[in-house]
Amino acid sequence: MDHVLSPIMEDYIETIFELLRREQVARVSDIATRMKVTMATVTSALRKLSAKKLINYSPYSTVSLTPAGKNLAEKIVRRHEVLADFFQNVLSLPPSKVAENACRMEHQIDDLLLERLVEYIEFVKLCPNMNIKWNEKNGFRCGQDENPKKFISCEDCSKSLARNTTHGGQQMNDSIGLHELKAGGRGRIIAVSLKNPGAKRMMEMGIVRGSLVEVERIAPLGDPIDIKVKGYHLSLRKEEAKNIFIEIM
Amino acid sequence: MDHVLSPIMEDYIETIFELLRREQVARVSDIATRMKVTMATVTSALRKLSAKKLINYSPYSTVSLTPAGKNLAEKIVRRHEVLADFFQNVLSLPPSKVAENACRMEHQIDDLLLERLVEYIEFVKLCPNMNIKWNEKNGFRCGQDENPKKFISCEDCSKSLARNTTHGGQQMNDSIGLHELKAGGRGRIIAVSLKNPGAKRMMEMGIVRGSLVEVERIAPLGDPIDIKVKGYHLSLRKEEAKNIFIEIM
DNA sequence: AATGATTGTTTGAGTCATAAAACAAATATG
DNA sequence: CATATTTGTTTTATGACTCAAACAATCATT
Numbered sequence: 001m002d003h004v005l006s007p008i009m010e011d012y013i014e015t016i017f018e019l020l021r022r023e024q025v026a027r028v029s030d031i032a033t034r035m036k037v038t039m040a041t042v043t044s045a046l047r048k049l050s051a052k053k054l055i056n057y058s059p060y061s062t063v064s065l066t067p068a069g070k071n072l073a074e075k076i077v078r079r080h081e082v083l084a085d086f087f088q089n090v091l092s093l094p095p096s097k098v099a100e101n102a103c104r105m106e107h108q109i110d111d112l113l114l115e116r117l118v119e120y121i122e123f124v125k126l127c128p129n130m131n132i133k134w135n136e137k138n139g140f141r142c143g144q145d146e147n148p149k150k151f152i153s154c155e156d157c158s159k160s161l162a163r164n165t166t167h168g169g170q171q172m173n174d175s176i177g178l179h180e181l182k183a184g185g186r187g188r189i190i191a192v193s194l195k196n197p198g199a200k201r202m203m204e205m206g207i208v209r210g211s212l213v214e215v216e217r218i219a220p221l222g223d224p225i226d227i228k229v230k231g232y233h234l235s236l237r238k239e240e241a242k243n244i245f246i247e248i249m
Numbered sequence: 250m251d252h253v254l255s256p257i258m259e260d261y262i263e264t265i266f267e268l269l270r271r272e273q274v275a276r277v278s279d280i281a282t283r284m285k286v287t288m289a290t291v292t293s294a295l296r297k298l299s300a301k302k303l304i305n306y307s308p309y310s311t312v313s314l315t316p317a318g319k320n321l322a323e324k325i326v327r328r329h330e331v332l333a334d335f336f337q338n339v340l341s342l343p344p345s346k347v348a349e350n351a352c353r354m355e356h357q358i359d360d361l362l363l364e365r366l367v368e369y370i371e372f373v374k375l376c377p378n379m380n381i382k383w384n385e386k387n388g389f390r391c392g393q394d395e396n397p398k399k400f401i402s403c404e405d406c407s408k409s410l411a412r413n414t415t416h417g418g419q420q421m422n423d424s425i426g427l428h429e430l431k432a433g434g435r436g437r438i439i440a441v442s443l444k445n446p447g448a449k450r451m452m453e454m455g456i457v458r459g460s461l462v463e464v465e466r467i468a469p470l471g472d473p474i475d476i477k478v479k480g481y482h483l484s485l486r487k488e489e490a491k492n493i494f495i496e497i498m
Numbered sequence: 499a500a501t502g503a504t505t506g507t508t509t510g511a512g513t514c515a516t517a518a519a520a521c522a523a524a525t526a527t528g
Numbered sequence: 529c530a531t532a533t534t535t536g537t538t539t540t541a542t543g544a545c546t547c548a549a550a551c552a553a554t555c556a557t558t
Contacts, residue, residue, distance in 0.1 A: 105357045510549090511547085
């Protein structure tokens with residue numbers, strides 16, 4: 001099952017995935033445009049990917065991803081997103097450079113490095129001491145707040161986390177439901193109620209107490225809610241979100 | 250002058266550079282061994298690199314780098330080192346993964362990203378508030394010191410830096426000469442005396458007051474001193490090092 | 499339906515990086 | 529020195545990825 005695809009073939013998978021996402025359908029011409037190659041090149045790439053059972057493809061028809069292909073695409077997209085997150089939110093790289101570098105580096109990054117980077121980004125975003133920002137004039141600077149706060153240790157953070165834990169299924173003060181956050185908001189997971197069907201998905205992805213959750217977007221009716229956790233993008237029903245308790249940062 | 254080499258050709262240049270550094274001479278067989286290809290492959294790569302005037306090469310003789318080739322090699326090595334530094338010292342990746350990822354990603358990283366990363370690494374290493382460490386059990390943690398220090402702002406750092414500046418060629422208290430550091434030590438540049446010939450080189454590389462200097466190695470007789478600044482490796486004479494004033498971190 | 503435009507495919511050819519095999523030069527070593 | 533071994537080169541071939549050009553299918557419009 002371990003398809004070792006070349007960077008270029010990964011790009012085709014990724015492009016198809018994005019097209020399906022945005023336009024519902026992936027046409028040869030669209031793929032060719034995005035990848036800046038001719039349609040002839042796309043056709044032969046599609047044949048190869050089809051042979052590897054990553055896409056459903058037959059001549060003159062539109063393309064779709066097989067479950068294996070979709071799975072792979074999601075991995076690739078996650079690598080891209082994590083790198084982009086780091087470049088944008090930690091290094092403050094300009095948007096064009098963010099995309100450009102993420103596109104090239106996403107094919108080279110190792111699993112362990114990726115997970116460590118996820119942890120690092122999360123830590124920098126969550127830890128109240130890591131108030132580090134970049135600006136054109138001074139480069140990186142820390143804690144430019146008007147009232148200098150005292151430097152607290154991680155122990156303090158985890159203690160405060162422990163105090164807000166659920167006990168026998170009851171959640172405590174200071175935590176709110178994920179559904180109460182608005183788009184763009186973020187918080188740290190305090191507890192995930194296990195009766196929630198979304199919880200299983202989250203567990204499988206290594207999303208646990210202490211993880212950073214960011215709300216990406218909320219659909220017009222407040223359902224579903226698109227969130228980002230550990231570099232994964234998830235879409236939760238409002239009912240599911242109610243069972244995820246977070247502490248606002 | 251802007252040779253756009255493929256990642257593979259960059260690897261050949263890098264390998265040749267490393268071989269020349271370590272063994273004084275780069276043989277086809279050695280290059281083949283390091284790159285895990287046959288000698289036939291090396292020969293054709295050498296012809297291509299020679300055509301681009303990056304190496305001096307004629308059949309049956311050993312290989313050397315032209316000035317352009319050496320220049321390029323140094324760029325590539327720097328990209329590698331900066332990435333490795335980040336993976337090792339910021340993300341605490343195990344050594345094997347550090348090398349592996351740096352080797353692949355060094356060909357993909359953009360100039361702006363590289364410089365920003367250099368700045369970031371330097372900031373994390375220098376800023377007294379950024380006491381962030383990784384361990385197997387807890388992941389990233391901050392400030393585990395016994396006596397929690399108060400969180401100071403960058404302003405304080407820069408003020409303390411300003412106070413120690415040279416005035417009319419005279420250096421002030423709290424700064425020592427770079428030559429006084431021992432191997433492995435590091436500090437922040439307070440001032441570089443301009444009469445120092447090494448200073449010109451440093452200026453050209455964007456190495457200024459506030460930069461982090463790390464002493465890599467000191468030769469048996471205390472001369473030369475190998476240092477790392479902004480991801481560059483430099484070899485300074487002891488006399489040159491005396492003209493660089495630093496504040497120990 | 500007929501026609502023209504659009505979209506997609508096939509074929510043939512080129513580049514790059516690679517190796518196998520045959521060959522050539524350089525270097526030990528008896 | 530003569531020859532065996534090592535080292536390096538050339539030739540030929542392959543797999544990926546690409547395009548141009550010729551061809552084929554599909555779609556839109558009258």
